[in-house]
Amino acid sequence: MKRRDFLVGSAVGAAALAAPSLVRAQAPLRMGLITTLTGPGGYLGADIRDAMLLAIEQGNGRLGGIAVQPVVEDDALRPGQGKTIAERMLRTDGIRLFTGIVFSNVLGAVAPDVLDGGGIYVSPNAGPSNFAGRECHRNFFAVAWQNDALHESAGRSATELGYNRAFILSPNYQAGQDALNGFKRMFRGTIVGEQFTRLDQTDYAAEMAAIRAANPDVVFQFHPGGLGIAFIRQYQQAGLLGRIPMVVAAPSMDHTIMNSVGDAALGVNLTTHWNVDFENPGSQAFVAAFRAKYNRTPTFYAGQAWDTALAIGAALRQTNGNVTDTNAFRTAMLRADFQSIRGPFRFGPNQFPVQDWWSAQVVRNAAGQLEIKTGRKILENHSDSYAASCRI
Amino acid sequence: MTVFVLEQLLNGLQLGVTLFLLAAGLTLIFGIMGIINLAHGSLYMIGAYAAALVARETGSWLLAVPAGLLAAGAAGMLIEMVIMRRLYDRDHLDQVLATYGLILFCNELVTLLVGRQPMFVGIPPGLAGAIELIPGVPYSIYRLSIIGFGLALAVGLYLLIQKTRLGMLIRAGATNRDTVRALGVDIRLLYTLVFGLGALLAGFAGIMMGPLLSVQVGMGEQILIMTFVVVVVGGVGSIRGAFFGAIIVGIVDTMLRGFMPGWMRGIISDTAQADALSAGLSSMGVYLLMALVLLFRPQGLFPART
Known part of the structure; x- marks a missing residue:
């Protein structure tokens, strides 16, 4: 050496x-x-x-x-x-x-x-x-x-929209576990089903069947990028779209996902900290x-x-x-x-952001195109639940 | 509950026939030429990309399917003629290295040509929508047609291998290469054809999966590992083994993903732990199956007849 x-x-x-x-x-x-x-x-x-x-x-x-x-x-x-x-x-x-x-x-x-x-x-x-x-x-x-905070906003949003029985899914890795924890922390209803997928999984047929069998009020899913595109397309192909609404956080419905899945995105509720229409x-x-x-x-x-x-x-x-x-x-x-x-x-004290969270929805604008439209503020100056245990 | 089981069975069958199309080629190529072809997933990717590109440009699936088949088949035969021929007499390590290099090469080539963004193609218009095959469960027509095409191809492959002259040569080649060559058969041509056939099947699997998944660089590697499990479970070199192995692996994987969370919650009260455990166990399931097969029937469940 x-x-x-x-x-x-x-x-x-x-x-x-x-x-x-x-x-x-x-x-x-x-x-x-x-x-x-x-x-x-x-x-x-x-x-x-x-x-x-x-x-x-x-x-x-x-x-x-x-x-x-x-x-x-x-x-x-x-x-x-x-x-x-x-x-x-x-x-x-x-x-x-x-x-x-x-x-x-x-x-x-x-x-x-x-x-x-x-x-x-x-x-x-x-x-x-x-x-x-x-x-x-x-x-x-x-x-x-902080990953949880992002999905806490989705949990809050689902509660405010009046949903009671939620089926929640995410890939089985750190951010996926954070997502489900975050959602559950702020969702006041009951969780009727909870499923981890694989981060390299692109076929969700088994999960679709499980959602159908559980028949929840709302589906919350965290599948970023191409995973989300595959998930929502298969949600539509399985005939679940229009029957069971979806509330997600921003990573499961960004502009690329919206443009790729087209009308299957219409009506999806999401929560975000920034949107192009700010x-x-x-x-x-x-x-x-x-x-x-x-x-x-x-x-x-x-x-x-x-x-x-x-x-x-x-x-x-x-x-x-x-x-x-x-x-x-x-x-x-x-x-x-x-x-x-x-x-x-x-x-914040753990060097993670303290910021506002907004609800948003995929709607059709006057020109007939899909867009993500920001709604109201649902969390203000929101930190995260881990900041308190950080000692720097 | 029975409805749920039936739906998951259909899902498992659909995954199974897709795996079969890949495993059939892989096992044929190994059985006849003794080549471990890691680049088999790349042929799947090439078929998917060619079909997706043609479907996007022309909007016609009648053109897209032949284009995908042509691209995969041609790529397969080209690879055989340019690279594989030099590897038949080398040991398996050289073959694995060369075909692994091919994976990297194909991925980079596709990245250069098409870019890194995944492509998304719609379901062919005639096959969109869902029908209620099981009362109360609308099932995707497209997934059903994959099952149909896959089973039809399995029958076709059986007839080709059992009833035709080419099939006879393939079977003979698998049993004893040198005798076939000594009898005056152009074994080089036969090898090229078999490799092309394997590529064609892989390409077809890619074409069919395109509208379900996203068409992306590296999609072949995701399914390749599962395909190797199928070949080991079914028995190396056996088409029959590839078929039953694929159906078993497809159904086991789907069933575990569908039912493991429920079972685990019944056993463990802490739901977070139950979910983490079930996610781990269900993705482990098929490999566990493979390990058991290797332990108790190392030649595979349906070994090639010798």
């Missing part, structure tokens, strides 16, 4: 000597952007990547005035692959600032390595319960949500810029990534681009000195 350290050290030293100091002074800060670009969850990562690149492009290659070079890699929804990429970025490339991960199971493999290696992780999506409570970390920031100027400018550049409507994943880029930019501006002094970075980050496209936004 000693000999290897020596070799690595001398190699780095030689490289530093060989490189003109001018180049080093101007080298942009490299940011690891590990995300899921392949498979059924591929468009989630693509939206996150594209929104971040848009934010950097709008700053002429800078975030918060600091030149940033994103290093994009695909984890393919495999925790092992994500971990390998993160280790390489940390050890070989010397990257200290990480973001991008979509799925909680990948995050669970990557984040401990990053944090133990003295790095900083800013999450644009995954917010698993295990990082929000006792194992919260000084250098872990979640800009999107009227604050920051949100409208973002939606317009995203549409102009990529010729598609941004999903809320893109919205979260945009906010994440703004949050990172705000912290970098205050620390003058220094990410090695993690204490200073943390102080700057926690100020959340940026205008979130969601409206009010601050970090």
Whole structure:
């Protein structure tokens, strides 16, 4: 080990000597952007990547005035692959600032390595319960949500809509378990059926039959990305659509899912923290810029990534681009000195968001197209149930 | 409750015939050429993509189905001629490495050509909707027709192998390659045909599953593992084994997913634990079955006659 350290050290030293100091002074800060670009969850990562690149492009290659070079890699929804990429970025490339991960199971493999290696992780999506409570970390920031909180809003919404008997389903992984826990925490009716699916499952015939047999008032399901598209299409094919209404949280009905399933989405109730129809100027400018550049409507994943880029930019501006002094970075980050496209936004004591949740519904607009229309606010300044057990 | 069981049986049967189409090709290729073809799932993916693309561009399933079959069959024969021929005399490790490389190659190629976004195709208009085969349970006509097509293909394959000259050569090739060659049969052509036939079946499975699932890069690997379980359970090299193995695996997997949560809740009072356990057990079920078969009948439940 000693000999290897020596070799690595001398190699780095030689490289530093060989490189003109001018180049080093101007080298942009490299940011690891590990995300899921392949498979059924591929468009989630693509939206996150594209929104971040848009934010950097709008700053002429800078975030918060600091030149940033994103290093994009695909984890393919495999925790092992994500971990390998993160280790390489940390050890070989010397990257200290990480973001991008979509799925909680990948995050669970990557984040401990990053944090133990003295790095900083800013999450644009995954917010698993295990990082929000006792194992919260000084250098872990979640800009999107805590997974449970997201689904708590759906539980509240289902209760307010007057449903009593719910059948709930999610894939069997960290975020799926968080989803069902969150829904149950705020749903006041009874759960008549509860089923875990597999994260790599695309055929839900057995689950459809189970839903039909239980005959609930409402179905709550958490199936992000391509899983959700398959689920809702098969829900329709099984003849359940129109018979049993669905209340979901944002990941089970984003704009891509809605456009893919078409009329099968009509009438689905959802809850979200941001939607393209938010009227604050920051949100409208973002939606317009995203549409102009990529010729598609941004999903809320893109919205979260945009906010994440703004949050990172705000912290970098205050620390003058220094990410090695993690204490200073943390102080700057926690100020959340940026205008979130969601409206009010601050970090709670566990460095997860405190924000508002809204109900929404898929409706047909005047032009005859489907759109997600935001309704009323159902939770205000909502934190999460783990914040209290976090001691930083 | 009986209604629920019947519906789950239909679901299991539908998964079973899909697995059969894949397993038949896999087992034929192994039985006759001795090749472990990990890239079999890629042929399934190619069939699904070709059909989905043609269906999207032309809107016609009458064009999409032949296009998918053509693409999968042609890809299969091309792979056989360019790559597999060099592997017949090599050991299984080389074959596994080469065909694993093919998986990566096919996935990247499709990503380059079509992109990473999954494709979604509608159900052919004539087969949309549901009928009440079992009173009170509207069942998807499309899923029923998959069962129908799959069973018809199984019968067709049986007739092809048992009653035709080509089938006779295939059976002979599976039993003793060298004798067949010594009798003056062009074994190279036979190999190409068998590989093409396997690819055709895999492609057809892909075409049929497209409208149910999403057509995406890597879809082949998801089902490939299950297909290997089928081949092991049924008996390596046996078409009959592939058929019964596929039906058994399909039904066992579906039934466990349908009933395990209920059973576990009956046994364990803590619902959260019961659900976590049942999710684990039901996804383990078919592998457990495979382990039991290997333990007590290592040659498979329906081994090839020798």
